[in-house]
Amino acid sequence: AQRVTQPEKLLSVFKGAPVELKCNYSYSGSPELFWYVQYSRQRLQLLLRHISRESIKGFTADLNKGETSFHLKKPFAQEEDSAMYYCALSSGGSNYKLTFGKGTLLTVNP
């Protein structure tokens, strides 16, 4: 069975501080990992995925298969980054199901 764990329910940082949202997963194969974000009163949307190895809105995430982690990082947090963040896993290939973590609510204080 596949599982995604986000150990922090809440995370609060000050503007300009680095931020790291943790995500650990359990899956025996080669998963695809994603970060989804939900801003206040907006829809759930994809932030980034590990395959593309891109930086979106200053956020990056590296898949560490040895530690089974996919932590989301940003060197300098902005107030507009305040949102709910979900880590999600797909078992890859043609698998269409996403398994989500419980989410971390990030608050960036001025």
Add this chain to the structure above:
Amino acid sequence: GAGVSQSPRYKVAKRGQDVALRCDPISGHVSLFWYQQALGQGPEFLTYFQNEAQLDKSGLPSDRFFAERPEGSVSTLKIQRTQQEDSAVYLCASSSFPRARHEKLFFGSGTQLSVL
């Protein structure tokens, strides 16, 4: 376009009542998903349609849950004899691609169901 549209936005049901939740995907999208999100949890997969075919219903929690997409566009999630544990936000998502193209997946705003 307007994106994925779900209605009603909020639904309050008495325990034992039947409810129907509607999803209008983006026009032309072949894939449609339903997810259930309980309070304080992440979304959990319920079912997947490719056009009108329900290819996976493994996430439906009981036989009280039924989903359909008869013409390959609008989908309805029906819950019979609602129970308090059915209270959740029900999310619909669609994609123009079949199966796995998560970067092209669009979510609706959800229907918040409260069972009293």
